Amino acid sequence: MQKISKSLRRLRFLLGFILILYPFSAVGIAQLLNDAELLDIMTKIKKAKSELTYIGMVEINGGLDERHTMLFKIWVQPPSVYHMESYSLLGRGRDKRFRRDFRGRDKAPRFRPPFHRSASKFSLLPGEKYLSLFQQNYIADLRADEHIAGRPTTLLTIKPNHLPRFGMRLWYDNSNHLILKREIVYFEPDDESISFIQKFQEIEYAEALPDSILERTQKRRVGTRRRGRRSGQKFETIDDLTNKTDAAVFVPQYVPEGCELAAINYKKEDGRKIIHLHYTDGLLGFSIFEITGPPPESIKKLLNRSSRKRTTRQKFQQMVVKQQNHHSFLVLGNFPRVQLRKIANSLEAQH
């Protein structure tokens, strides 16, 4: 009898323990994603972004300092309306830039034109081509996480295998896969730091946006950009490019680990020959633009700066310029500035 009561007490303790831990069980357990699962989630995220209509209040912080937090109100109605306005400012020292832009024009209230890019971007499936490369270079896992803007979310963490490199944390709405919070994280061997946070404070889904906001955006509708003009001539290999165009192609001797050559474009524009090499690791990428001919004004301006300032201050998208004989180079990518500078310095002509 005593044994039975002792066993029952143990069982009751065990059940209580399980009941206490049950609500947190999903939080702690991360699920590693295979190709099919990752593709499935990305497709759902893409679908949510291309189909959902909503009005929301978004908090954006690019500087990790609370004083630099910006608050935007956004109205989205796919496929062509993406309207974002600065709603208010938190902190000091930022208000003057909302009264004027860098050309000195009035900047607030700022009415954005409809967001046309989304329509063409979402016609692509999310990266099937580079999925295996992505899986080699990153670990993606899923876990249930906090409520954001009052809605339950799942956290998708994308962590790089080769450090230092950027990774991401994405929190999507469980009900429809819309991303409610996003962090760009700089992973280092012994540390990690958040470079960018975008988070919904409030969100309200709707069938359609009010006519008043649509009227405002329609006024600023811009023409469709002629993408064909920019895309130029595509090549499969560098040898193919050198054989067919007789151009001296500068190739980087240093490439960050896990990156592969993904695209080669050649175009003649504004009296210049522009060779565009794009490398990717499946998630992030960098492009090398080799410009033969008169150096572009924007690059000349950057070259005229002191060498320390030849990179822009953008966090996630860095830029390095270089000039060598008759060639100007612009290296642009999502890699840390040090790596981009190393890439630029390792460029050598391949005949």
Next chain:
Amino acid sequence: MNCAKIQKKLDETNSLKDFEQELAVEEKNHLNECAHCQDSMARYRGADNIVSNMQKIEPPVNISQNYMAGLFQKLENDERPDKTVKIVKPRVQWAFVRTALAGVAGVLIIFGVWRFGFHSGSTIPSEYPTSDSLEYYVESFNEVSSLNPVYVVKEIEYDLSDYERSDAEDQ
């Protein structure tokens, strides 16, 4: 006030006699009292006396005919090698003008087609970036980056690029 009126009348009159006759009573009274107006009158009278004492000469009736004939005669007798005077009326070379205009129009049409293609002006956004601007390269980068699996989540970041650029300018 009266001084100005009298001065104006003095300037407009042809003869001093007419002027004196046309003066009103109060103007005459003013003229008798005002030293400035009397001075003006005295100067006018002096000038009138000089003109009236001059001898009048009537010009010959055929002076204009003789003058022109004499002028042509002088030109004829000139000692220049080419004594003939030719008045050449400029003739417009319409054939040349037409050809030149057609050429210019042709060049403009070819340049327009080469530069803008067959698109109408309304479909070409004015802010289309050229290879001179950094935006051109950023857009090219974004185009190829869109092949990456999670490019789909980069949209907001692109939209923020304006603010980032202004940030860089502020630095």
